Amino acid sequence: MSAALAGYESAVVPHAVRRGLAVSACLVVLGTATGCGSHRAEDVQHVASQFNDALAARSGSDACALLAPPTRSAVEESEKKSCPAAIRATGLAPASDLEGVRVYGTMAQVRWRTDVTFLTRYDDGWRVLAAGCTMPPASQRTADSYDCTVEAG
Amino acid sequence: MSRQSVKTVVRDNGLGLFFALLFVACLVAQSFAGWHAFNAQQAVDGLGQLSWWRYVVSTDFAVDVAENWQSEFLQFWVYLMVTVWLVQLGSPESKKPDEIGNESDEDQQVREHAGPESPRPARSGGLRLWMYSHSLALVMGLFFVLSWAAQSVAGWGAYDEERLRNLQDPVSWPAYLGHADFWSRTLQNWQSEMLAVGTMAVLAVFLRHRGSSQSKPVGASHEATGVDS
Numbered sequence: 360m361s362a363a364l365a366g367y368e369s370a371v372v373p374h375a376v377r378r379g380l381a382v383s384a385c386l387v388v389l390g391t392a393t394g395c396g397s398h399r400a401e402d403v404q405h406v407a408s409q410f411n412d413a414l415a416a417r418s419g420s421d422a423c424a425l426l427a428p429p430t431r432s433a434v435e436e437s438e439k440k441s442c443p444a445a446i447r448a449t450g451l452a453p454a455s456d457l458e459g460v461r462v463y464g465t466m467a468q469v470r471w472r473t474d475v476t477f478l479t480r481y482d483d484g485w486r487v488l489a490a491g492c493t494m495p496p497a498s499q500r501t502a503d504s505y506d507c508t509v510e511a512g
Numbered sequence: 513m514s515r516q517s518v519k520t521v522v523r524d525n526g527l528g529l530f531f532a533l534l535f536v537a538c539l540v541a542q543s544f545a546g547w548h549a550f551n552a553q554q555a556v557d558g559l560g561q562l563s564w565w566r567y568v569v570s571t572d573f574a575v576d577v578a579e580n581w582q583s584e585f586l587q588f589w590v591y592l593m594v595t596v597w598l599v600q601l602g603s604p605e606s607k608k609p610d611e612i613g614n615e616s617d618e619d620q621q622v623r624e625h626a627g628p629e630s631p632r633p634a635r636s637g638g639l640r641l642w643m644y645s646h647s648l649a650l651v652m653g654l655f656f657v658l659s660w661a662a663q664s665v666a667g668w669g670a671y672d673e674e675r676l677r678n679l680q681d682p683v684s685w686p687a688y689l690g691h692a693d694f695w696s697r698t699l700q701n702w703q704s705e706m707l708a709v710g711t712m713a714v715l716a717v718f719l720r721h722r723g724s725s726q727s728k729p730v731g732a733s734h735e736a737t738g739v740d741s
Contacts (some may be wrong), residue, residue: 463676464572464669465673468676476681479677481559482560488559
């Protein structure tokens with residue numbers, strides 16, 4: 360329960376409002392307070408920014424270290440190269456201008472002005488599940504899911 | 513407290529204690545079963561595993577618990593409300609047709625008809641008596657509303673987690689309230705509760721369970737209404 364309300368943490372929402380939402384969520388869902396607070400959104404944002412920095416520096420190995428295992432495998436398979444070379448070959452560009460972070464349980468979404476990044480949580484921290492995601496035009500989609508430059512297979 | 517008095521307390525509160533223990537045991541067992549199922553699906557998708565505690569405080573576990581709680585409380589609330597006005601001839605769960613309605617003060621042992629053993633609010637009047645006269649339904653109704661609200665919040669979180677997993681945008685809580693996932697979880701529980709309580713009310717007309725307070729005596733006629741063992 361805690362993740363539901365507390366998970367809605369947006370960088371564009373004033374801090375006081377976010378804190379109020381998180382505190383309210385913790386009170387409403389007694390006994391499930393674990394995970395409440397803005398630190399989860401900060402962790403997500405930090406990993407997403409690190410991933411962007413790696414792309415900007417064209418450091419394929421640093422970017423690959425932040426990919427979720429199924430995404431890493433999918434990138435290697437699609438490009439028929441090792442991950443560092445494969446991710447450079449995809450042409451994935453670093454995102455810019457953070458618009459918001461949303462966290463729901465083991466999943467998170469980071470919205471940038473340019474595109475969207477999806478992350479998932481492992482024991483050792485958040486990892487990028489999909490990046491370079493944009494919503495295709497309505498005429499070209501059958502579901503309301505994003506098309507991503509890198510994503511799990 | 514002597515051993516004898518402990519035995520007496522346990523015997524006198526056997527039903528409550530039995531169901532309290534069974535409730536806790538089932539809830540813990542559900543948490544382990546749900547935890548394994550969740551992690552199995554995560555493994556299939558190549559995603560991270562949750563610790564048992566992380567799962568217990570997750571929206572996935574919360575919605576599975578809350579959706580069942582709300583329907584149980586709804587069932588008892590509905591049953592309390594409709595058994596005032598509806599009868600089932602021959603059912604031990606039902607009143608007789610001439611007792612339909614709220615019944616007289618004398619029948620309900622309130623105000624001047626209250627006895628020395630009656631609860632104090634039964635001797636009062638006005639709002640206090642009204643509140644006490646409907647206290648069971650009020651509390652059951654409150655529990656239903658709270659657990660249904662909890663289901664909506666937890667279900668929203670779990671649903672949006674699933675949407676992110678599918679690379680979709682999350683939806684707002686008001687939007688989730690109109691979504692099929694919320695109503696599917698809600699109605700699948702409501703229909704099963706209505707089936708169970710309706711079945712009990714009707715089958716108890718013709719079938720018996722010797723010694724149970726929920727059954728008529730084995731030799732009671734099928735027409736005998738409101739007769740518990």
